Amino acid sequence: MSTRSTIEIQEPLVKQLNTLLSALHIPISLASPIDLTPSLLIAILAQLMDEKIPTEISPYGRPSRNVQSMKFFIGVLESDIIQQDVGLSNIDPQRLASGEWHETVFIGELLCWIGRDRGLINNGDSEVTAYLKNQAPSPTISAMSILTRKTASTSNFSLHRRSESNTSVSVSVGSNDTFYPNQSGGKRSRRPHTRRRPRPRCIHEIPSPSVVLSPELGGSFIEQGYCQCVEPSHPEATAKVRRTGYIEPVDEDLELQSFESMRRMQGTHKREGDNIVDHQYDFIQLREARARNIALLNERARLLEELAMHDYPP
Structure with missing residues (x-):
């Protein structure tokens, strides 16, 4: 980055x-x-947030604590304050904690955007207004353009690339929806959404975490999927609706007769089903009774044999 562009930013x-x-x-x-x-x-x-940050989150100068606090900062800023995907998942917390230029400028622009949105920063200054026209932040805030290759390569499994659930059909803000602050009222306007939303995936299309996080596979494998599901060649047929003609008067006697006949048929089917169940139950009872009789006869024969041996010893 040249010295002039650095000063302009x-x-x-x-x-x-x-x-x-x-x-x-x-x-x-x-x-x-x-x-x-x-x-x-x-x-x-x-x-x-107008809240006190827990002590265990606050950094104490140690590099490990600084990185953990930056992870907390990035997550809370995107999920609780902005509440939309703005490309913060592409930020490397370690580089942000160490004060790298690209990361700090990115966060600075985002904080200024939040300040303008909340009315904390006035856009009246001509120099600031000119800067806003050239650096109006969007939900992606030019994340992939200002981050280094190293930072972008460390976040293959980022929220920016997976802003929509693989099995969800809900509409989310795409990368072409750019917000611009209004010069007069501070409100935001949105460009029309032109990005085509991908189709929902089957549950077996989603790779397991062990496959997704494998270092041998790139991000293209995650996006393309591996399901060869057969999609319907024609849309499902819908019932045709008649939009012409008149509604004929209802024959109440015919409707009652049809209802009674349907109820009788349902009652007949129910009784037939009950009879089948009764027959099955009778068969089970008969089989159990027969087995019990055979057991009793065998026991009687054994007792008679013992009695005969007792009366007539060898």
Whole structure:
């Protein structure tokens, strides 16, 4: 990135970030986007949520704690504050915790977008307004264009690529839905959704996590699937609706007669079914009684044999 482009991004972005920090009552002034340290980002998140962050989440300067706190920051920011997929799953928490340029600029632009959406940042400044026209953040916030190849390759199983459930048919915001802040009222407008939503998958099309997370397979395998399901060649036939003519008067006697005949037929089928069950039950009882009689006769024969041996010893 050239020095000129860096300055063009840095100056208006830092100005907006300082305005946001002042609106959130955080007495810190930034000189560069890389000044967005993990502790400062957690403080901004706490102010946006108007809640106190648990102590175990707050970073204490150790790299491992910083990375964990950035994972918490990314997840809560996207799921609880923005509540839509904006490409945060493509952010590497380790690079964000270490203050890498691309990641901090991305988060800075996103925080400024949230501030404008909530009315915390005024768009009256001509310099800031010109920057907003060129850097209007979208749900993807140009994530794949500003992130490095390394960052993008570490998130093959990201929410951005799997924003829709494999078995769900609900409509979600696509990558072509770009939000732009309104200069007068701060409201957002949306471009028409033109991206074709993929068809729902069968349950056996979804690969197991062991296959998805295998390092030997790329992301293309996840997207293309492996089901060879036969789709219907023609749409299902629907009942035709007559839209012409008149409704004839109902013959009540005929309707009652038809209802009575149907009820009699159902009663006949039910009685026949009951008779079949009764016959089966009688057969089972007969078989059990016969087996019991045979057992009694065998026992009687054994007792008679013992009695004969007792009366007439050898």
